[in-house]
Amino acid sequence: MTTPLFWPDWLKLRLPYSLRWEAVFDNKDVFIEGLLRSLELAAIGLAIGTVIGLICAFLRSSGYRPLAWLITAYVELVRNVPLLLLVFMFQFGLPQVFPRGSTERDFILDVLPTSYRTFAVALSIYAGAYLTEIFGAGILSVSRRYLDAGRSIGLQRFALARYVTGPIMFRTVLPSLSNTFISLFKDTGIAFFIGVRELSFAASYINTEYFRPIEGWVAAGVLYLITAWLLAFSLRFLESRIRWTV
Amino acid sequence: MFKDRFSVLSDRRSLFRRGAVASGAAVAAASLTSLNPYRALAVDSYDDSRLKQILDRGKLIVGTGATNPPWHFEDDNGQVVGMDVDMAKILAGGIFGIETKDKLNDEMTRPLIEFVIQEANQRIPNLLADKVDVNFQFMTVTALRAVQVEFTLPYYREAATFLLPIDSEYNSLADMQGKGVTISALQNVGVDTDIKIAIPDATVEQLPSIADAITAMDSGRADAALVDLSSGKYFAANAGDRYKFTPESINPNTYAASVKPGDQIWLNYVNTVIHEACVGYDFPVYKQAFKTWFGEDLPPLVAGFPSEFKQ
Numbered sequence: 001m002t003t004p005l006f007w008p009d010w011l012k013l014r015l016p017y018s019l020r021w022e023a024v025f026d027n028k029d030v031f032i033e034g035l036l037r038s039l040e041l042a043a044i045g046l047a048i049g050t051v052i053g054l055i056c057a058f059l060r061s062s063g064y065r066p067l068a069w070l071i072t073a074y075v076e077l078v079r080n081v082p083l084l085l086l087v088f089m090f091q092f093g094l095p096q097v098f099p100r101g102s103t104e105r106d107f108i109l110d111v112l113p114t115s116y117r118t119f120a121v122a123l124s125i126y127a128g129a130y131l132t133e134i135f136g137a138g139i140l141s142v143s144r145r146y147l148d149a150g151r152s153i154g155l156q157r158f159a160l161a162r163y164v165t166g167p168i169m170f171r172t173v174l175p176s177l178s179n180t181f182i183s184l185f186k187d188t189g190i191a192f193f194i195g196v197r198e199l200s201f202a203a204s205y206i207n208t209e210y211f212r213p214i215e216g217w218v219a220a221g222v223l224y225l226i227t228a229w230l231l232a233f234s235l236r237f238l239e240s241r242i243r244w245t246v
Numbered sequence: 247m248f249k250d251r252f253s254v255l256s257d258r259r260s261l262f263r264r265g266a267v268a269s270g271a272a273v274a275a276a277s278l279t280s281l282n283p284y285r286a287l288a289v290d291s292y293d294d295s296r297l298k299q300i301l302d303r304g305k306l307i308v309g310t311g312a313t314n315p316p317w318h319f320e321d322d323n324g325q326v327v328g329m330d331v332d333m334a335k336i337l338a339g340g341i342f343g344i345e346t347k348d349k350l351n352d353e354m355t356r357p358l359i360e361f362v363i364q365e366a367n368q369r370i371p372n373l374l375a376d377k378v379d380v381n382f383q384f385m386t387v388t389a390l391r392a393v394q395v396e397f398t399l400p401y402y403r404e405a406a407t408f409l410l411p412i413d414s415e416y417n418s419l420a421d422m423q424g425k426g427v428t429i430s431a432l433q434n435v436g437v438d439t440d441i442k443i444a445i446p447d448a449t450v451e452q453l454p455s456i457a458d459a460i461t462a463m464d465s466g467r468a469d470a471a472l473v474d475l476s477s478g479k480y481f482a483a484n485a486g487d488r489y490k491f492t493p494e495s496i497n498p499n500t501y502a503a504s505v506k507p508g509d510q511i512w513l514n515y516v517n518t519v520i521h522e523a524c525v526g527y528d529f530p531v532y533k534q535a536f537k538t539w540f541g542e543d544l545p546p547l548v549a550g551f552p553s554e555f556k557q
Contacts, residue, residue: 092458095465100411109466115451193458195430195451204367204454208433211394213371 053131309378
């Protein structure tokens with residue numbers, strides 16, 4: 001057994017447990033692949049979520065009542081349900097609505113064939129609800145004066161959204177977007193419950209394969225911490241570097 | 247009078263200083279000899295042993311699960327039942343002096359046990375953190391696990407089988423070869439490798455519980471679920487014609503209880519109880535539990551030469 005890294009010798013005396021980091025270092029690949037998969041899932045969630053959020057936020061502010069109610073129902077339903085439940089519903093619940101061998105069930109299994117795809121879809125829908133609220137707030141924050149100015153030069157509804165509301169709103173919501181990305185990155189830990197091999201899976205794998213829960217989860221925790229911090233740092237940097245022309 | 251107080255204070259301070267030096271020296275000496283951490287855990291007097299603690303506490307704390315029939319699962323009243331639970335009752339009955347015939351009597355032994363419901367991957371952490379006295383949770387004995395916990399004598403010999411929906415096109419392991427099947431399984435040691443040995447082209451979905459693995463099969467996410475042979479038999483017999491299982495089984499292995507390392511008195515005690523349940527005085531209750539959960543009648547014990555040795 002090699003001496004554990006990063007652990008002073010005298011501290012070992014107090015632990016009823018001897019740390020063996022080899023379990024983690026021998027499985028670097030599992031952790032690195034897991035981390036990349038987590039980032040990938042978060043990026044997909046943010047990308048699709050942004051599209052959903054933008055569409056829903058603009059549609060809701062368009063003033064057509066039934067549509068606004070529908071979108072509010074979606075946002076409230078998804079926002080007030082744990083992500084885990086949403087993921088379980090998509091992965092295990094949805095196919096079981098239809099009997100084995102029915103075309104509906106086969107269709108669902110074709111559209112969402114893997115746990116990875118299911119989680120990406122569930123996370124996107126989850127992110128979409130949050131981003132609808134964020135973009136909604138961004139749209140509200142655009143002052144009436146800009147809209148009036150836009151109308152006065154003859155901009156129609158779509159052009160107004162594209163050239164006036166959009167850019168101003170985007171500047172307001174950019175910090176919230178970074179926040180959402182980081183919290184989505186941390187939410188990917190839930191994917192492990194349906195068998196996606198992301199970062200939390202790696203930690204759990206070290207636990208079950210080597211019975212080293214502390215080493216596995218500490219390693220994953222450090223990776224989550226560093227990655228989330230790096231993301232926050234670089235996104236903040238980007239925000240400060242973007243030159244606003246509006 | 248003031249002088250006295252100050253002298254006391256200064257004395258105390260120097261005492262503290264001396265103490266600090268002494269303890270520093272002790273730490274230095276200890277780290278030089280680099281004690282095995284288990285040394286600090288070792289319990290060699292009855293007064294320090296867990297057995298005494300349990301007797302003083304009046305309750306046995308057992309780690310088990312709630313989602314794996316017939317080992318441990320919730321009955322209609324929400325109470326955890328199963329073979330593991332019955333083994334815990336036999337142990338608690340032994341500690342608190344319940345007569346053999348009453349050891350499986352729910353009213354007599356259940357109040358003596360506090361069940362801590364945990365996931366399979368919490369078995370070792372909870373034991374090491376003193377959250378439970380003993381794990382009865384279909385725990386497979388492996389040499390690597392034995393580095394961290396101490397296993398008792400075994401109380402069952404298990405194997406794994408593939409659980410299938412009753413109308414599945416597959417009936418045996420041979421049917422599933424080369425079809426690119428997906429197998430769901432409890433995340434467990436070596437499970438990827440074990441399944442790939444049986445079905446080389448299988449995709450393995452590792453999930454946090456057996457219930458999740460079976461749900462994955464129910465929802466068409468997996469073609470088959472890897473379950474214990476005993477569970478496979480139980481589901482095929484008790485789930486109303488929903489499941490079947492492959493006749494082939496893989497990975498015969500040993501189930502034993504586990505205890506925190508270093509407490510030989512407690513380990514010996516649990517060993518004695520399990521031994522006597524399997525081949526001794528408590529055999530009638532073990533046999534009764536076996537019949538209840540596995541549906542099999544064990545042959546009666548033979549008197550004479552001890553069954554531990556072969557002639």
